Amino acid sequence: MESTIRTVEIMREKALAVQTVFTTVAGLREAFSYAVELTGSQGGKTLAAPGLGGEDRRELAALCEQRGISLVWENLRGHLGRIHTGFTVAQWGIAETGTVVLDSTSEDVRIASMLSETHIAVVPRSAVKPGAVDLAGELQEMMKRPGSYVAFISGASRTADIERVLTIGVHGPQEFHILISGENGG
């Protein structure tokens, strides 16, 4: 448990170093409020939460409605250019580089995480590993599946192609938020 706290601490440090917004939430409910609050405060009108279903979706939809935000969760190609926030649940976190591992096999997950202005990724606290090598086995299993698309995401889209000046948001999201979910030691 002590080591999980330390691992998350390292992840925070590494994530902040690449301009990622890093925070912790108790669970999915709090993550929903965070996403809706953030979208609203940035003037966003559409939130995409690919693959979200059942009670979770109803709950998020209700929060969105209160803020006048429309929630989309499937057929995201139909919403290209209109998605403000992409909300995804990632499989793992890699502390040593502040990285989120997101199974992006679904096209909708890719669109939500690539073509939004702000990308929010929720990572279960128990899924934060110290290094990429600690995940080699799990990643290999994922990659064995035909048609799989696995993304390591470590910050917002960036470039330094004009006079080496670091500029955020060239192609993908201009902001990247990591929400570590679950109680300490949970």
Next chain:
Amino acid sequence: MITTPSDVREYRRDLKRALRNQFLGNTLETFASAFRISRARAFEGIDLPGLIGEIAEGKDASIQRLEELFQSFKTHAEAAGVKVHTARTALEANALIASIAAENGVKRIVKGKSMTAEETFLNDHLEKAGFQVTETDLGEWIIQLRGEGPSHMVMPAIHLSRKEVAELFTRVTGTPQDPENIDGMVKVARRELRQAYLEADMGITGANFAVADTGTIGLVTNEGNGRLVTTLPRVHVALVGFDKLVPDLPSALRILKALPRNATGQPISTYVTWITGATQCTTAPEGRKVMHIVFLDNGRLALARDPLFSQALRCIRCGACANVCPIYKLVGGHNYGHVYIGAIGLILTYFYHGRQNARAIVRACLNCQACKAVCPAGIDLPHLIKEVLRTVLETEGRKPAKNRLLARILPNRKLFHFLLRRAYLAQRPLTGGGEYIRHLPLFFSPEHQFRSLPAITGTPLRDRWHKMAPQVKDPSIRVALFGGCLVDFVYPEQAAAFLELVKDRNVQVEYPQDQTCCGLPAKMMGENTVAKAVAIQNLKAIDPADYDYIVTLCASCGSHIRENYPKLLGDSSGFGVKMHQFMDKIIDFSSFLANVLKVEPAMFREGGPKAAYHAPCHLCRGLGVTQEPRELIGTAGMEYAPAKDEDVCCGFGGSFSLEFPELSAELLTRKLDCVEAAGADLLVTDCPGCVLQLRGGMDRREGKKIPVKHIAEALAEQKRANGRRSG
């Protein structure tokens, strides 16, 4: 289309033009300084030599079994719905990709950054075939719009200023762009390129990894364009060099640990994407992307079978060998490579783009070893560059006059030394009896005037040795001095300083008379036969069994003997054991004084000049000696004045400075500027070659002339001053 001069004279014209580009010079200088810091920070806490060793070993193992890895990759990728192709040549690859586009009714193509596609000039081919191609990496897009090739493997547009980009974007968008608003210009690209993604039918990428056991390709990007290119269009083609094959994910992750850190000083690039097979694509027929992977040979498979050059396939395209190269820093990638640039570019150009494109640029190497020290795959880049040069010269059979002269003279020691003595007489009208050659002979052009050349001594070290040799009855240490040509024939006083320092230490020093040039100049000019012949003469001249140490005052001789003798002679020459004993016993001056004699402050005067230090390439990287000389400065009572870029080459590089005087002069100026900025009143170094360059440059320099000394001379002076004080 990229053009690279095949003629040295033409090449030198290009170099001179580049040297006049102040923006380029400043940008690359700033970049080199920043890179050094960010790279060091990124590797903190990581066993870098260990990681380099693992990557080299892993790559070498893969290179030996590329075809087997390819079969495995193909089996797995095809099972996942991909069509895997091979292309023997660049032309075949381009034609294949064009036919895939045609078969799928493609009109518009978006591209992710790919050096392999640059290698095949894929865009030109596709555009001629009627397709509209848009580069989506910002830097690549900029150079595409300008009709240029990349000037760096990772930062393709690093040669351009914000003003040039603003002018370009103003033209492209029809709206005036503010050069100071870089964020705004990036947003222009975001807007323009977003449209291109949405309209494209096909995406083309390269790959950083092709993982054999799952049929997965790995893409490393910062901008995220690679993800959009592989997601939005209904067709995806990846063009991948055979050298990108790795057996499994852990092998890829090992490389990934080094790639971004060594490329841009980032712990990881923003997006690393792993794609296995045809992924979901809702606009494609059957909801799956049409996916093709084209493996490019273009000479790689032949390269893989070569015992020496196969190393070049270890390259992971981080671009660091350019970042640290003193020449790249002066002239940029458009003048230091063809498509591939930097040290690895000089090598790959020969193999992928031919002798005509390689023959001039491959000469422009200082052998300073900075690239070798920074390479994350442990490629012996300077050695491969010299081997390419040798191959080119031998293929062409028309060797430069200096090569022919060297081959005639150097193997015959007596002739060589006779000519050096004659040169002393011949130079007298030029020196006016002073320490420099004041008037260069006519065959030197005015460009060689950037430094004064030293006069050859009237009595070489070997001729005065019998008078100088210390007489020690029962020595505790037996030393052979390996002089090297410069100490022997130009700076015998450096050897005298050494003797002064070992006096009263019970050290016997001999100067074996049959020793000759170490052979480095020959190796530098690609004359391996000559280099081998003189190496054997030295092994015959000095029997390591007779000595405890073989001391040299010349870092270049020392590092050449230690590093290149085994390459030149191999173990089958009959000299194997003696050669290794020789190599084991050779030691540089500073290490000998600091670690063997363990000299102490009491021997020297307290207080003395404020001394800056120039770290010779062949000492700090060649022999790996960095601490000893700096400590000696303090031990000898002087104040050490740290200077910027102490370990950057002074621009000598032996015959390099004669062939490319304009580059040598600029490197020298920058070096001396750093020394002056350090506020030093003495400059010391421990290689007579560097002394020649630095002292000659100081002599010609306007303003303050700081004395330049071999560290042995500076120490002897401090010892003498101590004797005067106590005496």
